[in-house]
Amino acid sequence: QQPVQSPQAVILREGEDAVINCSSSKALYSVHWYRQKHGEAPVFLMILLKGGEQKGHEKISASFNEKKQQSSLYLTASQLSYSGTYFCGTLLIDKIIFGKGTRLHILP
Amino acid sequence: DAGVTQSPTHLIKTRGQQVTLRCSPKSGHDTVSWYQQALGQGPQFIFQYYEEEERQRGNFPDRFSGHQFPNYSSELNVNALLLGDSALYLCASSHGLAGVYGELFFGEGSRLTVL
Numbered sequence: 001q002q003p004v005q006s007p008q009a010v011i012l013r014e015g016e017d018a019v020i021n022c023s024s025s026k027a028l029y030s031v032h033w034y035r036q037k038h039g040e041a042p043v044f045l046m047i048l049l050k051g052g053e054q055k056g057h058e059k060i061s062a063s064f065n066e067k068k069q070q071s072s073l074y075l076t077a078s079q080l081s082y083s084g085t086y087f088c089g090t091l092l093i094d095k096i097i098f099g100k101g102t103r104l105h106i107l108p
Numbered sequence: 109d110a111g112v113t114q115s116p117t118h119l120i121k122t123r124g125q126q127v128t129l130r131c132s133p134k135s136g137h138d139t140v141s142w143y144q145q146a147l148g149q150g151p152q153f154i155f156q157y158y159e160e161e162e163r164q165r166g167n168f169p170d171r172f173s174g175h176q177f178p179n180y181s182s183e184l185n186v187n188a189l190l191l192g193d194s195a196l197y198l199c200a201s202s203h204g205l206a207g208v209y210g211e212l213f214f215g216e217g218s219r220l221t222v223l
Binding site: 002032034041042043044087093097100 | 156
């Protein structure tokens with residue numbers, strides 16, 4: 001039931017692009033993306049609803065493929081502030097179940 | 109406008125003891141969800157409270173219990189602590205079930221260490 005994220009970790013140089021993937025064995029109604037910086041609370045980035053519009057954040061956007069039960073998070077021209085762990089969450093009977101996370105480290 | 113507040117921020121207990129963690133939701137929110145986050149892992153759903161009742165529960169033993177008060181604040185209780193209960197406990201609030209269709213607001217968490 002827990003969504004699977006890939007890759008587990010990414011190291012980028014500032015200005016490079018990254019893609020984080022999230023897949024589920026269950027049919028998806030929505031996908032939720034959060035970012036957690038070290039020692040801080042997870043912060044909401046966006047939600048993608050089945051058949052609905054995707055909501056972007058800064059230079060971060062995402063896609064949602066309902067048929068493949070997958071979502072991808074796109075970080076364009078990454079900034080140092082993008083460093084952190086990214087979690088995708090899927091809706092399961094009115095609760096959000098999170099994946100194990102993808103650690104993103106941006107080098108100057 | 110205060111966000112989600114949790115207390116205590118850090119605590120150390122020994123095996124077999126009991127612990128109570130507290131959470132005050134963001135103003136205007138009436139639903140509280142609790143998550144356990146082990147080091148290097150994603151948040152694991154424990155349970156959710158709405159209208160002072162437990163609405164959803166994750167795969168956690170009965171040693172984990174909770175409560176929601178009329179002012180929407182919530183407590184998480186863990187009895188007979190095990191070493192494996194060491195983790196960051198996160199509280200997330202939302203306005204009704206809208207949170208599952210929108211944004212969860214997380215607190216900074218309570219870091220529990222069991223020795």
